[in-house]
Amino acid sequence: MSGETNINTLLASMEPKLLDGDYVFCTFKDAKYGDHAELFPLAAYLESEGLTLLIKQDIADKAGLAYEAIFKGITLTIHSSLEAVGLTAAIATKLTEKGISANVIAAFYHDHIFVQADKSALAMQALAEFNN
Incomplete structure (x- = not known):
């Protein structure tokens, strides 16, 4: 390797x-990989609770998304x-x-x-x- x-x-x-x-972690309960591509996620991880996306804060704010920390x-x-x-x-x-x-x-x-x-x-x- x-x-x-x-x-x-x-x-x-x-x-x-x-x-x-600045970046934020947002979660989408019923989403799958490829959903929300318009948010230009830097990273994505599919958990049992939903899809977590790491996105720029300004994009999350424009989309009206909730997040807990910056x-x-x-x-x-x-x-x-x-x-x-x-x-x-x-x-x-x-x-x-x-x-x-x-x-x-x-x-x-x-x-x-x-x-x-x-x-x-x-x-x-x-x-x-x-x-x-």
Whole structure:
């Protein structure tokens, strides 16, 4: 499998990048994949309770959708392997120390973390501590 697996390399080289915009998680009880494509979801996950979409806050607001919290996205720019062990745990532990929730989404090339919008600067500082 491609991508980095060494936890020390991953932590030292992750180079977190704060994404532009605010994001929200919205759920649709009777929806299926492909529904609500007009919302341009960044991510989708089908749970037993319904389809969860991660979308930009301004799009959710224009559509009149309900959401519970506002998040900022952080992408770890290192190409991490889906088989890497410990990266999510290390990040979650570091953010927990600062009182920040870590909503992690692993994609093929990178890991993405969605944190409370008002704590995004603190989250970036916390992640930078891995380079010290």
